[in-house]
Structure formats: structure tokens, C-alpha cells
Amino acid sequence: MLALSALTLEVRDGEFFVLLGPSGCGKTTALRIAAGLEEPSEGSIYIGDRLVNEVPAKDRDLAMVFQSYALYPHLSVYDNVAFGLRMRKYSRSEIDRLVRETAATLGIQELLRRRPAALSGGQQQRVALGRAIVRRPQAFLMDEPLSNLDAKMRVQMRAELVRLHRELRGTFIYVTHDQVEAMTMGERVAVLHQGLLQQVGTPQEVYDRPANLFVAEFIGSPAMNLLEAEPVRVDGQPGLRTADAFVRPLAALWAVLEAAGARSAVVGIRPEHLAPQEGENAEFAACFEGQVDLVESLGSEQHVTVALPRGSLVLRLPAARRLPIGSPLRLAVAPVHLQLFDAETGRRIGP
């Protein structure tokens, strides 16, 4: 089995680029190959115009931040940050200037004399970052650097990393399995699955127009509703028959579906695109009749699972609306919000 196959990625100068995918999809392998810590069995790696396949890791001018902070426990914060500079024979005054500047950027000036054991996880994380940024390499490679932090600290560090990226104007390649991190931090996101690149795009592109069923399911929480469907014509009217409703796509989308010759399809609907409706309306692409089955309240909004005669749907609603369990609910979706996938290949159908 290959950890990665035929992966072609171009990260732009100064970009915050995110590699996103589930555990085992090859993210760390890709990063280690870029860093020179792992050798690819084939393919070329360029940094700028320079082919670096034969260049050892230490000469690639990259800094890597690992999931485990890997600080030297017997050294102070100051010496941890200064370590790489000493190895590279920077002068004492130059080291002092750079360490203090970096500490100020990361807000760790007060901690310089402490040992790592006397720091919180978030503080250790910042020291690890400090060690990476102190010598301004060409690019920063980060492998799930926030995964050891608690939820609140993660949100804070997310914002700090984005700010740091803006200040340093460096190229960041950031690995995560967390789609929220990818969406909030990345300028562009590459989604990987089983060693294969699924899609590259801005977070919004990947969210709005997932290239296939894997990306559609992986990005977004609650996940996109996916309904198996059969393309049919009823009294000359084209549409998709799902277990619970007849779905009428826009004519243009139907044309693409017909041209693709898909025999079975999957209809995708984001939870925010389902709306409770009172009456019938010809402008809807579909109406689903069901009953409220589960309500998860998040304070600001609620996620509601509606049981249909055969399947179920999840929708997102404002918190104010009261929905007793078991009450009937009719859900409608507008044609522009329908997404279609080929059930056999998983590929997106349409624009």
C-alpha cells in the first residue's frame, strides 16, 4: 500500500496552506517529504525554483513544528528558542535580539527564564513556535500543532497563528484533521483521503462545491444530508426519485446529469438549506414530510433531526423556534441548493 500516490501540490509563496484529511490519509508523510525527513519513492520536490530531492533536511531552510512540542527539558525557554541560532553560529548579540523579538511576538517575554516543565501546554506550544520562527526560514511546516491544547486554547492559538502568518509573511503548510481549523485558518485547503488528493481550493470553494462525496461528507458540521436517488421522468417531467420525495433539479443541472449518463445519483443538501414550510410551493425542488426526532441545542442555534418515512434529514435552525419531539414537520429545499453526485464514481455532477 502507498502512503501517498501521485500527489501534486503547489503552495504559493507566503500562503497559509492547509493539508486536511482523516487519520492515516498521508498528511504527516506529505509534510515529512517536503521537510526532507522522508524520501519519496518517486517525484520531485521544489522549494522556489530549486529541486531539493537531494538536499538534506537541515539545508532546506524550513522550520517544522510537530504535534509534540519536543522542547529540551533541561534548557530554559530562552535557550530553547536560541538553540537553532547557536547551532548556526549567530553572534551572541544577534541571538539576544532575535530571541527577545520573537518572545515579544508570541507574548512569552515573562517566561524566558523558566524550564518547559513549568509551563502550561499553550505556553509550551508558543515556545515551540518561537523556536521555529526565530530564524525566519522560507517556510513553516506544522503538523497538528494545536491538538494537545484544550478547546478554548485552541481557538485562541488559531487566531494567533493567523496573526503570526500575517506578520511574518512566511509560507505556512499546516496539517490538521480538524475541518474547523482548516476552514478558519487556511487561505487554501487540500483535502486528502487514503493517500489521494481529493480537492484543492479556498475553504469556501471546498464547502460550497465539494468535488466528490468524500469531501461533501467530510467538510461541514452537521454533515451534508446525502440521499440516494434515481434519475427518472414522471409524465415527461425529469427529476430524481429518492426514498422519501421526488426532487426536481434546475434544468441546467439535469442536463449535466443526463450528459454524464449517471444511472444512479446522490442528492446533497446542507443542513442550513432545509427550511420548515407550511404549504406546497411549486418553486421548491422538493418537500419532505417527517417528524421531529432529535433536537440538539447549541445555545445560538439548534440541530434538528427529522425522521422521514424511510430516511432522515438534519437541519440547522435558530434557537428561538420550539420544536416538540414527535411534532410533524415539512421541509423544503430551493433548487439552487441541490447538489448532485454520481453514485458510482462519487464525483460531483454540475458546476
Ligand SMILES: Nc1ncnc2c1ncn2[C@@H]1O[C@H](COP(=O)(O)OP(=O)(O)OP(=O)(O)O)[C@@H](O)[C@H]1O
Ligand atoms: N514508517 C512507515 N512505514 C510504513 N507505513 C507508514 C509509515 N508511516 C506511516 N505509514 C502509513 O502511511 C499512511 C499515512 O500515514 P500518515 O502518518 O502520513 O497519516 P496522517 O494523515 O498524518 O494521519 P494522522 O492524522 O493519524 O497523523 C498510513 O496508512 C500509515 O499507516
Ligand SMILES: [Mg+2]
Ligand atoms: Mg499525522
